[in-house]
Amino acid sequence: MTTATAIVGAAESDLGVTNSSILTLQAQAITRALADAGLKLSDVDGIATSGVSRFSATQVADYLGLQPGWCDSTFAGGSAYEMYIARASQAIAAGQAETIVVSFASNQRSARSRSLGGVVESHTPEAQFETPYGPLYPLSYYAMAAHRYLHDYGLTRADLAQVAVLAREWALLNPKAFRYESGPLTVEDVLSSTMISSPLSAADCCLVTDGGGAVVVTSLERARDLAKPPIQILGYGEATTNTSMSQVPLLPTGAAASGKAAFSRAGLTPADVDLVALYDSFTITVLLSLEALGFCGPGEAAALVASDRVRPGGDLPLNTTGGGLSYCHPGQYGVLLLVEAVRQLRGEAGARQVANPQVALAHGTGGILSTHATVLLGVDR
Amino acid sequence: MTDPVLPIPDDITTPWWEATRESRLLLQSCRQCNHVQHYPRVVCTACSGGELEWIESAGVGVVDSFTVVHRAPSPAFQAPYVIARVRLAEGPTLLTRIVGATDQELSCDIPVSLAWESLSEEFQLPVFRITITQ
Numbered sequence: 001m002t003t004a005t006a007i008v009g010a011a012e013s014d015l016g017v018t019n020s021s022i023l024t025l026q027a028q029a030i031t032r033a034l035a036d037a038g039l040k041l042s043d044v045d046g047i048a049t050s051g052v053s054r055f056s057a058t059q060v061a062d063y064l065g066l067q068p069g070w071c072d073s074t075f076a077g078g079s080a081y082e083m084y085i086a087r088a089s090q091a092i093a094a095g096q097a098e099t100i101v102v103s104f105a106s107n108q109r110s111a112r113s114r115s116l117g118g119v120v121e122s123h124t125p126e127a128q129f130e131t132p133y134g135p136l137y138p139l140s141y142y143a144m145a146a147h148r149y150l151h152d153y154g155l156t157r158a159d160l161a162q163v164a165v166l167a168r169e170w171a172l173l174n175p176k177a178f179r180y181e182s183g184p185l186t187v188e189d190v191l192s193s194t195m196i197s198s199p200l201s202a203a204d205c206c207l208v209t210d211g212g213g214a215v216v217v218t219s220l221e222r223a224r225d226l227a228k229p230p231i232q233i234l235g236y237g238e239a240t241t242n243t244s245m246s247q248v249p250l251l252p253t254g255a256a257a258s259g260k261a262a263f264s265r266a267g268l269t270p271a272d273v274d275l276v277a278l279y280d281s282f283t284i285t286v287l288l289s290l291e292a293l294g295f296c297g298p299g300e301a302a303a304l305v306a307s308d309r310v311r312p313g314g315d316l317p318l319n320t321t322g323g324g325l326s327y328c329h330p331g332q333y334g335v336l337l338l339v340e341a342v343r344q345l346r347g348e349a350g351a352r353q354v355a356n357p358q359v360a361l362a363h364g365t366g367g368i369l370s371t372h373a374t375v376l377l378g379v380d381r
Numbered sequence: 382m383t384d385p386v387l388p389i390p391d392d393i394t395t396p397w398w399e400a401t402r403e404s405r406l407l408l409q410s411c412r413q414c415n416h417v418q419h420y421p422r423v424v425c426t427a428c429s430g431g432e433l434e435w436i437e438s439a440g441v442g443v444v445d446s447f448t449v450v451h452r453a454p455s456p457a458f459q460a461p462y463v464i465a466r467v468r469l470a471e472g473p474t475l476l477t478r479i480v481g482a483t484d485q486e487l488s489c490d491i492p493v494s495l496a497w498e499s500l501s502e503e504f505q506l507p508v509f510r511i512t513i514t515q
Contacts, residue, residue: 117454120386128388128398129420130476132506134458136450143448144466151446151489197464198449198484244420246466246476250446 003265005089006223006230007377009037009216010342013105015328016178018210022052023063025105029214029335030064037216038227039099046070046091046100046217048084051332060103070097077366078279079238080104081334082373086236088217098218102338105212106330114208114331126244135245136197138281139205141368143197145250146284150199152251153299157199161190162306163283164203164325169311171322173352178209179326190283204283206324206333213335215342220380230380231342234268234359237261238373245368254372255292255363262361262374263294270294273376274357275344276316277337279365280323289363290318293374317354320344334364334373341377386457387501393421396435401505404497406438408471419473440495442469442509447479447487467493467509478508486511 011032013025020028026049034040047068053059057071070091074080081102088100108114118137120127135141146160168185171177179185185203193203223230238261239254263269270293278289287301295316296304304310310318321327321340328336341360343349359378365371390398397420400407408419412434416427424431447465450458463479479487480496493509500506 115454116452122389123391125394125420125422127386128390128394131386132388132500133464133476133478134386134450134454134462135448135464135476136452136454140448140450140464144446144464147448148446148489195449195451197451200448244476246420246474250466 003089003093003233003235004220005092005217005233006220006380007215007233007338007342008218008223008226008228008230009033009035009039010339011036011214012176012336012339013212015176015211016209017109018107019110020107020210022105022107023060025107025210025212026052026060026103027064029105029212030101030103033101033214033216036228039216041066043099044068044101046088046097048072048088048100048102049104050075050080051104051106068097070100076240076371076373078281078332078334079364079366079371079373080332081338082236082362082364082375083238085217085233085338085375086238086373089233089236092217092219098222100217101214102217102335103212103214104330104332104335106332107210108331109209124243130245138368139200140197141245142282142284143200144245145288145369146199146282148250149284149287155302157191158187159302160199160204160283160287161187162302163280163286164190166305166310167280167319167323167325170320170352171326173312174322174327177322177327178207179322200282200284206281206329207326209328209330211328211330211336213339215335215338224380229346231345232378232380234376234378235262235264235266236373236375237265238371240371242370243367251288252292253288253369255289255365255374258372258374259293259363262376266376268359268376272359273316273361275320275341275354275360276318277341277360277362278319279333279337279363280319280325281365283325285365286319289365293361293363312352320349320352320354332366334366337362337364338375345377345379388504393423397421398504401497401507402503404505406440406495406507407435408438408469408473409433410436417472419475436471438469438471438495441512442467442493444479444487444489444491444493445474446489449484449487463487465509480508480510482511
């Protein structure tokens with residue numbers, strides 16, 4: 001069972017410190033992804049994007065001179081891009097659009113637009129009942145999830161640190177990675193890094209960089225006539241759980257429901273997955289997502305991340321770009337999970353290429369473990 | 382906490398904030414199903430009922446989790462301080478602070494009791510202290 005839709009183009013914008021505008025980076029990502037597919041702007045009749053302005057998809061359409069018959073600017077943080085794949089797949093199946101670009105870009109490092117407290121909207125319950133206490137947003141929520149997790153399973157900060165160590169190992173194979181030339185990271189490096197919101201130190205947190213990406217979605221039938229081998233959209237699922245820091249249990253996260261829905265739709269299980277791309281906003285996010293998605297049991301993710309299975313040459317390669325921790329984190333990193341999954345499935349990943357992957361999982365997480373969306377992709381058969 | 386971020390009470394939450402002046406922590410209780418909830422809303426999230434009444438919390442709970450913030454989000458806050466989720470005996474969990482505790486004393490699942498800190502000339506903010514066990 002598949003969705004009869006496919007990703008046919010994938011690209012990054014410039015990454016790192018670009019001194020470019022958001023729309024410049026958006027246009028780079030979209031035109032490069034279209035070129036990758038052998039398509040042009042005039043082929044696009046659907047746009048899904050967020051993080052540009054209040055009218056994000058409309059803004060991008062205007063900038064590119066397009067008047068699409070379908071758009072989506074669902075705001076769900078870093079998981080929105082996995083959600084857009086679901087929406088795009090449905091719109092194409094329903095005949096509302098034929099060629100949809102899913103894109104994101106930000107210049108948050110160049111523009112110094114990120115703050116530790118996040119964006120507070122004074123009319124929300126959080127502004128009244130949580131903001132007055134001074135939590136870091138999103139960091140303090142992930143920190144509380146981390147303390148709960150470490151407490152429940154008798155683990156320590158060194159177990160979290162393994163996630164950052166692994167990310168750096170992969171980044172050293174990716175010339176585009178922000179930390180490509182930074183050398184290996186050790187557990188001791190992470191433990192001695194500046195504490196921000198315990199137990200999470202600076203080295204447990206994703207990068208703040210510019211960057212963006214885009215993927216192009218169309219019908220599987222049309223995809224087979226385009227420039228590159230189609231990457232099939234096998235399944236998707238999502239879960240939306242909370243905006244506040246107090247209303248739902250910290251564990252397990254909504255990734256459990258999201259993953260279950262995606263695997264069910266695709267008729268697959270975690271054992272079928274050859275490549276895993278998880279949103280690593282923080283080290284803890286990866287451990288929670290691995291368990292919720294069913295790659296290991298509760299409390300077992302730290303041992304999995306410390307093993308050879310997830311490293312270059314292993315059977316469950318994890319975050320092969322170097323992730324948000326060591327590759328690129330422009331704020332809503334979810335689109336870059338999809339770009340990497342496509343490249344790996346096509347065999348285009350260079351020094352970090354995984355041996356002959358057939359199925360990849362991309363899982364986005366947004367807000368404070370607020371939104372979760374899973375996409376399963378596979379090579380065309 | 383000097384010059385904190387001040388809340389703007391609305392149609393539903395004004396009684397809650399006014400009670401903080403008298404050091405009373407209010408919760409909403411549903412007249413139809415007895416579900417207790419916080420933060421205050423116009424609807425019961427358990428049964429969709431709209432008849433909610435205020436009850437006063439006994440002010441005891443346990444730490445669901447916590448984090449020590451070492452870098453404040455704005456000059457309004459002086460780090461370090463402890464942000465926590467406290468699960469009240471009545472059921473709801475709220476975001477709050479633990480005051481007067483050392484790092485060594487902090488842990489998930491420890492009992493805590495209600496205390497108050499001044500937020501502004503108008504309102505107080507409910508915070509918690511580790512409960513001294515005999």
